[in-house]
Amino acid sequence: MSFLTDKQSLEDLNLLGKYKSNSIYSLFNKTKTSGGEKLLEALFQTPLSDADQINDRSSVFNYFHQQHLVFPFQRENVEAAESYLNEGEEGNFILSVIGILQKKVGNMVLQSAEYGVLLKGLQSMVDLLQDAATFFGQLKQSGDHPFQDKLDKTKLIFKDQRIINLLTEKRIEELSVLKIARYNYLLRSALCKEMRLLFEVLYELDMYIAVSDVARSRGMGYAKALPATKCLLKASGLKHPVLEKAIANSISLNQQENVLFLTGANMAGKSTWMKTIGASIYLAHLGMPLAADSFEFSVMEGIYSSINVPDNLNMGYSHFYAEVLRVKEVAQKVSERKNLLVLFDELFKGTNVKDAYDATLAVSEAFAAYTNCLFVISTHIIEVGEALKERCENIQFKYQPTVMDGLVPRYTYQLKDGITNDRQGMMIIENERILEIIDGSK
Structure with a gap:
């Protein structure tokens, strides 16, 4: 069994690329020989799908760590x-x-x-x-x-x-x-x-x-791999491996609570947290170190994400249609009953608010039924979260708050239970004096 992912997910999580700025690969590529570099590159491209093999490789890295x-x-x-x-x-x-x-x-x-x-x-x-x-x-x-x-x-x-x-x-x-x-x-x-x-x-x-x-x-640790039947992700003190001053958070997903529904204002840290989860799961399947105090996971069959989906001018696709095609592609993988980690950041942001609400609610509820997969879904349409609370029992709700220092927003990047009620968009626009600039240009 091979580990499934695709170019979009690898790019979303910035995993590969020797010369790519801040890629996970370039973080670890401090090898001194071309042979060592080739081995590391090959390792990065072939995640393991067996818990014993993963734990064996982790033990080797940990040995040299000591x-x-x-x-x-x-x-x-x-x-x-x-x-x-x-x-x-x-x-x-x-x-x-x-x-x-x-x-x-x-x-x-x-x-x-x-x-x-x-x-x-x-x-x-x-x-x-x-x-x-x-x-x-x-x-x-x-x-x-x-x-x-x-x-x-x-x-x-x-x-x-x-x-x-x-x-x-x-x-x-x-x-x-x-x-x-x-x-x-x-x-x-x-x-x-x-x-x-x-x-x-x-x-x-x-x-x-x-x-x-x-x-x-960097004070990194090593994950413990469990058989795929466990459907588990549990980590404490988890940080993005590349960010030296990243804020640590914890996560706990299992078959009874297999969906993390994440809300928060723009710039509150939702995308970074999703990338942290995805990159860490990928590193864990490589048997490599990751930035966490503890990390326990069941072996998965792949990772798929929709974080930075571009439009496609050559194909004539709008941003919204590109998003729809991406969700369809992931839905096909999920429907095959594979054990996957799925990351959706700001679903359907390329369309109007009403359609985005309806689509995000429907898609989130449908995906939640696949309890063999783990999902992290973010949105700033907080009403979706309120509706899902009433419809699904296997979704946990977290948010990243915005703290107002007077009229200036400050982001803690710390996860809290519940659904945010932060609405600072118009305040930020006013702080930047955009309307005054426009009026002054008349």
Whole structure:
């Protein structure tokens, strides 16, 4: 079973994008190698759908979170060493000797650069092995995470007497051709599988350490995944992972209360809270750290959102029609009885108030009946909430208040029970003196 989402949801939640401003991926991408970066990118694109796998991965991140390790390798050095290995395996030791002799003669007679390139590559590999031997010696033994077996296999590489001998070498260029050939054959052929394992583990370590460093510096925690049958999301002290000064809130949804109906004035924080919930659930399915004091969730089959739905001029779609098509698309997924998290921010804001009221009420009530899904629905049409109170028992109502400091609104971003009665729109317009500006232009 794969985790379902789409481009619209990924963009709404700003999850992906190496160069995208404030994306969740860019927050965690502090890797030092291209291999580590590729692993992190692949991880971000493949959320897990099994509770045990999620908890196993979380335990690995948490292990490195506690270790306070520094990844001692630089991108250029690692790439140079891997490039040396990738130049090809030596068929046997004799062929290795012959090949190196030919390169050395070519260097002496024809001033060929091949011999120098080989020496440089071999030296970079030796330097990396020396640093790796020191680094792996610092890793504490722990059987509490599934990555330990891979670490143990990698550590065995440095107990091989041939590697021990190699680690004593300082300047490869000063060695005899025979010794260079022996080391060249050892790394490219005799221990080729072990060297591949070493690079694989180094890239994983790069990713794990980079992510856990971000988590530690930001005081993040780790989620506990439960089987999909639980239909649960329970978190305390939950914040948006990117916002350093975000206000923490709590959430508790289950099959008996599977809909959070959120009200509040514009700028009160509704959209940010919805993005916080969506991004955190996505990170939880990756087994990655998230900004919460505690976070418990049942595995879901996907996330769909409607937060920043654009119009489509090429297709001739108005903003309202684009919203309608988006709701229809999500409704089709929900009707398939999949366990989904659905986020709807300000439904049908592209039409008149009467239609928006009727449509938001009807759609919210219809979705609420699918108790295998969790929904967060926001609106500033507070009358919808009052009507839903009378019709549905499985909806919880929260709002984010606006506090007036005289004539100036202030937003606490703290969730409160109930439905807001804040109506400061006209006051804000008056504060900005828009009508005076218009009158003055006559």
